[in-house]
Amino acid sequence: MPTSARKQREIAEREERIVDVALGLLVEQGYIGLTMDKIAAEMEYSKGTIYQHFKSKEDVVAAILSASGEIRAKLFERAATFEGHSRERMGAVGVAAELFYALYPHHEQAENLVRAHSIREKADSKRTEFCAACEFRCFGVATGILRDAVAGGEIEIAPGQTVEQIASGLWSLYVGAFKLRDHGRFLEDEYLSDPLPGLLRNAQMFLDGCGWKPLSTEHDYLASRERALREIFPDEARRAGLA
Amino acid sequence: MPTSARKQREIAEREERIVDVALGLLVEQGYIGLTMDKIAAEMEYSKGTIYQHFKSKEDVVAAILSASGEIRAKLFERAATFEGHSRERMGAVGVAAELFYALYPHHEQAENLVRAHSIREKADSKRTEFCAACEFRCFGVATGILRDAVAGGEIEIAPGQTVEQIASGLWSLYVGAFKLRDHGRFLEDEYLSDPLPGLLRNAQMFLDGCGWKPLSTEHDYLASRERALREIFPDEARRAGLA
DNA sequence: TCGATAATTGACGGATAGTCAAGTCTAAAC
DNA sequence: GTTTAGACTTGACTATCCGTCAATTATCGA
Numbered sequence: 001m002p003t004s005a006r007k008q009r010e011i012a013e014r015e016e017r018i019v020d021v022a023l024g025l026l027v028e029q030g031y032i033g034l035t036m037d038k039i040a041a042e043m044e045y046s047k048g049t050i051y052q053h054f055k056s057k058e059d060v061v062a063a064i065l066s067a068s069g070e071i072r073a074k075l076f077e078r079a080a081t082f083e084g085h086s087r088e089r090m091g092a093v094g095v096a097a098e099l100f101y102a103l104y105p106h107h108e109q110a111e112n113l114v115r116a117h118s119i120r121e122k123a124d125s126k127r128t129e130f131c132a133a134c135e136f137r138c139f140g141v142a143t144g145i146l147r148d149a150v151a152g153g154e155i156e157i158a159p160g161q162t163v164e165q166i167a168s169g170l171w172s173l174y175v176g177a178f179k180l181r182d183h184g185r186f187l188e189d190e191y192l193s194d195p196l197p198g199l200l201r202n203a204q205m206f207l208d209g210c211g212w213k214p215l216s217t218e219h220d221y222l223a224s225r226e227r228a229l230r231e232i233f234p235d236e237a238r239r240a241g242l243a
Numbered sequence: 244m245p246t247s248a249r250k251q252r253e254i255a256e257r258e259e260r261i262v263d264v265a266l267g268l269l270v271e272q273g274y275i276g277l278t279m280d281k282i283a284a285e286m287e288y289s290k291g292t293i294y295q296h297f298k299s300k301e302d303v304v305a306a307i308l309s310a311s312g313e314i315r316a317k318l319f320e321r322a323a324t325f326e327g328h329s330r331e332r333m334g335a336v337g338v339a340a341e342l343f344y345a346l347y348p349h350h351e352q353a354e355n356l357v358r359a360h361s362i363r364e365k366a367d368s369k370r371t372e373f374c375a376a377c378e379f380r381c382f383g384v385a386t387g388i389l390r391d392a393v394a395g396g397e398i399e400i401a402p403g404q405t406v407e408q409i410a411s412g413l414w415s416l417y418v419g420a421f422k423l424r425d426h427g428r429f430l431e432d433e434y435l436s437d438p439l440p441g442l443l444r445n446a447q448m449f450l451d452g453c454g455w456k457p458l459s460t461e462h463d464y465l466a467s468r469e470r471a472l473r474e475i476f477p478d479e480a481r482r483a484g485l486a
Numbered sequence: 487t488c489g490a491t492a493a494t495t496g497a498c499g500g501a502t503a504g505t506c507a508a509g510t511c512t513a514a515a516c
Numbered sequence: 517g518t519t520t521a522g523a524c525t526t527g528a529c530t531a532t533c534c535g536t537c538a539a540t541t542a543t544c545g546a
Binding site: 033109112116118119135160168169176183195197201204206208 | 272273274275276352355356358359360361362365378403404405407408409411412414415416417418419420422423425426438440441444445447448449450451452453
Binding site: 250254288289290291292295 | 492493494495496
């Protein structure tokens with residue numbers, strides 16, 4: 001007797017609700033405050049039912065990460081559709097990253113947890129593989145734009161250099177800036193608390209150093225950023241307070 | 244009746260041993276495998292005695308982080324003594340970061356754990372403040388060199404730009420590269436597994452973009468790196484397999 | 487040797503992850 | 517409408533681990 005379609009739908013909806021509830025607990029009370037009993041209580045289901053969906057607490061965190069990971073991948077893919085020259089399009093991807101960090105600040109924390117060996121292996125491999133696939137999609141968007149730039153002659157790749165290296169550099173600048181922001185909040189450092197101006201400038205310095213044309217001295221990338229916010233991410237920009 | 248000097252020394256030595264044992268467990272079995280009972284068993288002391296030294300399990304992790312954090316700060320401060328022009332000196336700091344990541348790969352994981360709000364607040368604030376102070380020292384080394392560069396006219400700081408921003412950029416490139424390396428290991432991505440060549444090049448691109456003279460086209464920074472390894476970090480380079 | 491204080495112990499309380507036997511519900515067959 | 521097989525749900529239970537503290541042992545000056 002296979003489960004009916006209606007029941008299947010109910011189960012899928014319940015799984016989404018569990019992830020929502022768990023996310024709320026994670027954001028409000030941190031990893032320690034996230035317990036399976038609390039999830040079950042808030043869901044008004046028994047713990048056993050929660051374990052029908054997830055094989056462990058870490059698996060729940062992996063599911064949270066999968067959800068936001070896919071959102072990020074979609075934001076990146078939308079960013080790549082921005083109309084403009086290749087470096088402007090990469091700028092739009094940067095906008096996507098900004099918006100993602102603003103709207104889903106929990107993602108970084110969940111990622112750190114899932115990445116720890118001992119924790120990762122307790123999550124369902126299907127879920128961790130999905131998370132990895134989402135990251136690949138994001139990385140692929142960046143390297144794709146870079147390959148377009150190479151084909152269009154807007155950037156030259158030196159011997160021994162690769163588009164993956166440059167994408168890694170940009171990725172590092174963004175991840176590092178937001179990591180510093182979180183750290184700065186804890187340290188109550190004013191000059192680190194808003195990383196955006198410095199981040200945007202650093203990314204321009206890096207791409208200028210790579211010789212990606214037009215250089216930041218030849219084009220107004222702040223205007224491009226505004227256009228990307230307006231044309232591609234009007235809703236997200238409003239929700240993030242950047243509109 | 245104050246504790247005798249001998250006893251105090253024994254206690255201090257025992258605390259170091261606890262941190263060592265805990266580090267071994269963390270590296271071998273991860274955060275989940277690190278338990279107070281195992282520490283006590285391996286130490287051949289009771290759990291109560293361990294709690295004489297540390298107020299919680301998270302406090303032990305904070306102590307691990309303190310130990311490697313101070314090592315890093317000392318490496319950075321030694322790097323700043325490198326004889327050369329300002330950008331070469333910053334390169335030596337990069338060498339220090341490379342060596343640190345190679346020799347103390349657990350640091351990143353411990354840092355992620357301690358940084359999580361719910362975990363941090365269970366550690367002794369003295370210890371977390373010490374960790375923060377070590378990071379400040381590292382950051383201060385970088386900004387100090389940058390200020391020297393400004394004073395010497397080797398770099399110009401544009402309006403709205405700060406030396407802290409540039410230091411953040413470099414810091415991000417390094418942290419991000421090693422984070423990608425760990426991630427790449429998990430994903431079994433060959434092209435991400437050795438981040439060093441790409442990292443060195445990316446750092447040069449970034450500093451070239453900042454206009455820090457002499458540019459990478461005007462000076463052989465790989466030779467400077469070799470010299471820093473030889474002159475400042477011969478022991479560490481050997482231990483890290485970079486000599 | 488004795489007594490006071492410091493140091494150590496490990497059993498215990500409380501909390502939480504994860505299991506599973508027992509019970510409930512669903513829907514198809516008659 | 518009734519039956520019934522099997523899917524679904526439950527919550528008590530086990531195991532594990534953190535952190536405590538009353539009891540015990542060690543130390544050292546008098």
